Amino acid sequence: MKISNKFLLLISFLLFACGNNKKKYSLNAKYVVEKQVKGINFGVYVLSENEKDSSLNIALKINAIDNSNILKYGILDQTAYLQRIYYFSYQIENDLWIEQNGIKIPCAGAVFERNYNLTKDVTITVHFDNVVKNNKKVLVYYPQPFDLIPVKFKLK
Numbered sequence: 001m002k003i004s005n006k007f008l009l010l011i012s013f014l015l016f017a018c019g020n021n022k023k024k025y026s027l028n029a030k031y032v033v034e035k036q037v038k039g040i041n042f043g044v045y046v047l048s049e050n051e052k053d054s055s056l057n058i059a060l061k062i063n064a065i066d067n068s069n070i071l072k073y074g075i076l077d078q079t080a081y082l083q084r085i086y087y088f089s090y091q092i093e094n095d096l097w098i099e100q101n102g103i104k105i106p107c108a109g110a111v112f113e114r115n116y117n118l119t120k121d122v123t124i125t126v127h128f129d130n131v132v133k134n135n136k137k138v139l140v141y142y143p144q145p146f147d148l149i150p151v152k153f154k155l156k
Helices: 005-017 078-095
Strands: 031-037 040-050 055-064 096-100 103-113 122-128 137-141 151-155
Touching (some): 031 151, 040 151, 055 137, 078 096, 078 103
Antiparallel strands (some): 031 040, 040 055, 055 122, 096 103, 103 122
């Protein structure tokens, strides 16, 4: 029986969302890569790599270093806030890709974990197809809502 990639993404999201969040890295991630850029912390949690169907599932966690609400970070009005929510809900997958062996692999799907101001960070579960396990790969995220240049994360 073939399992759909969207089903695997949903399961990864549910496992991630229901995890114990008391520890810093309690996301059942295989490993974590973090970067700080201009007051924003980006954390990449590699959740699963499947050798059979060459898929990769990660969680991208974004938070402000000053502990302010990242959805409201650097904006002044309600319209910009709603545009940022729209971006994370529907457009972020266009700004995420994997570079591997000189090939750009686009995001196959992304799920924005909407928190309704219960937490001050943003979490996006992301799925990629056609990623070769054990080869060097770089996740690239172009954080347009924060007017930053692309951020690159070297993955194992």
